[in-house]
Amino acid sequence: MTTTLISGGTVVSATGRTEADVLVDGERIVALLEPGSRLLGTDVSAGVDRVIDATGKYVIPGGIDAHTHMQLPFGGTEASDTFETGTRAAAHGGTTSIIDFAVQRYGERVQDGLAAWHEKAAGNCAIDYGFHQIIGGVDADSLAAMRALPDEGITSFKLFMAYPGVFYSDDAQILKAMQVSRDTGMLTMMHAENGPAIDVLAEQLAEAGKTDPYYHGIARAWEMEEEATHRAIMLAKLTGAPLYVVHVSAKQAVEQLAWARDKGQNVYGETCPQYLYLSLEEQLGASSDEWGAFEGAKWVCSTPLRSREERHQDAMWQALRTNDLQMVSTDHCPFCMKDQKELGLGDFRKIPNGIGSVEHRMDLMYQGVVTGEITLERWVELTSTTPARMFGLYGRKGVIQPGADADVVVYDPNGHTSIGVGKTHHMNMDHSAWEGYEIDGHVDTVLSRGKVIVDGDQYLGAKGDGRFLKRGLSQYLI
Structure with missing residues (x-):
């Protein structure tokens, strides 16, 4: 097995930072050593395959994006x-594990949906991957099938209070699914919009003729998110189910989560970089010669972008500082403008x-460290x-300690990253929602289970490097 020593860096965890060398043997971290340590009288670096x-750089655990949608029909x-292009792009950005969503729709079997996603992902991922299960049709058959999911390493499922006719579940269906959550310890994930x-x-x-992309966000008013979040919290309280x-x-939805958590309820929440x-x-102001007002379609997502005048963005950062929101995922679900977003022209x-x-x-998220929104340690934690x-996944992922998978990122705070098509962009898209953003830092080296898959701007990984992650129950359950 290949041995690797990551030397001279500052190891950053959720609880602090320390100057330490990280010793990797094969796929696992085996030791954190004082810089320049000697074992048996010999310089450690002399006995390893690679240094x-x-x-001057940070050494952090590989990122985990717990909300992605690769190849999602929508x-x-x-x-x-x-799964191939998306996980390769993730690796370039310092993410070494994703959790995607297997899909079951109304009239379909949960087992068939999970099998279909295994088929899509197996042998194609550049990094490790797991699944949540979307339950788009809550009935007696799916409720029974859900109880077997933890044995498959699927310990969370997602319901939708939005998208009638597609994924939508009514309150009675949500209640029944949450009862399974209570009984099994599975985490109920909720898309909370009315x-x-x-x-x-x-x-x-x-x-009324208001058909431009801007009106997507107007239709999905914040009241619809606040109301649904409160309703989900009440149903979770009634059933005793954990809720995410x-x-x-x-910001009003955050207030609902904070209210429930202050009362001791087992409720959690995520936000995303776009918010x-x-x-x-x-x-609204987006316009280009090619697309005109329709350029705003680049930023159409659900939940929608919120008004800066109402300071929703400031509230999200504050909630991350106060732990009223616990983590940041992406809800990565890309569509090209040509032939995809343009389906909504008019x-x-x-x-x-x-x-x-x-x-x-x-x-x-590192740029949030630079601007003082969060600490370095909170960056790693989130x-x-x-x-x-x-x-x-904790212990195996999410930490640099002996016995953990050697998913490690060397991050240069003195580097620079320019985001955009033709710059830092490896996703399979013809545009970037982040075109023109400048980051005061750079992902230098990425290891996935001990293998260097990114070195500078060079990709050294391969299709199929990633393995399926069978997950245990959430370690946040009380």
């Missing part, structure tokens, strides 16, 4: 990143919802350690 000089098309009411608002806007609310974008940096106003309701960010999450704990 990575991390002087809106008459399919997310443009395959879908039926949103559809009414969207129809009224379209009838995905892609929180409205920290982007706004509805920027979407009707925002037909624009496939999604933004591509899996490559940029670690950098964008992007790696908490995802590992939340979704049953």
Whole structure:
């Protein structure tokens, strides 16, 4: 087995930082050593196969993006990143594990949906991967099948209060699914928006001739997110189920989560980079010679971007500091403008919802360290350690310690990253939602289970490097 010494760097964890060398043997971390340590009277570096000089750089656990959608069929098309292209892009950005979503729709079997996603991912991923299970049709058969998912390493499932006719579950179905969550310890993940009411608002806007992409966010008003978040919290309280609310974008929804947590309820939430940096106003102002006002489709996602004037973005950063939100994922669900987003030309309701960010999450969150929004330790906690704990991977992932997988990123705080098509962009997209963003840092080296898969801007990994992660129960359960 190959041995690697990462020397001279500052190892950063969720609880602190220390000057240490990291010794890797094969796929695992075997020791953290004082810089320049000697074993049996010999310089450690003399007895290893490879030395990575991390002087002046941070050594952090590989990022875990716990919310991605590779190859997701949606809106008459399919997310443009395959498991191969999406995980390769993730690796370039310092993410070494993803948790994607297997899909079961109404009338389909849960087992068949999971099998289909295994087939899509197996042998194609550049990094390790796991699955949550989308339950799009809650009935007696799916409820029974859900109880067997933990044996498959699937310990969380997602329900939708939005998208009637696609994934939507009503309150009775949610209650029944949450009862399974309570009984099994599986984590209920919730897309919390009032879908039926949103559809009414969207129809009224379209009838009034307000069809540009901007009106996607107007139809999905923050009241719809706040109301659904509160309703999900109440159903979770009634059933005793643990609840994890995905892609929180409205400050009022955060207030609902904080209220429930202050009362001791087992409730958690994530946000995404787009809700920290982007706004509805920027979407309105978007215009190009090619697309005109429709350029705003680049930023159509659900939940939608929120108004900067109402300071939702500031509230998201604050919630990350106060732990009212526990982690940052991407909801990576990319669509090209050509042939995909343009399906909604003339009707925002037909624009496939999604933004591509899996490559940029670690950098964008590090920029929050640079600007003083979060600490260095909180950066690691939000992007790696908490995802590992939340979704049953901690100890193996999310930490640099003996026995853990050697998923390690060497990050240069003195480097620079320019985001955009033709710059730092390896996702399978014809545009970037982050075009023109500049990051005061750079991913220098990425190891996945001890193998160097990114060195500078050079990709050294291969299709099939990634393995399926069977997850345990959330380590946040109380």
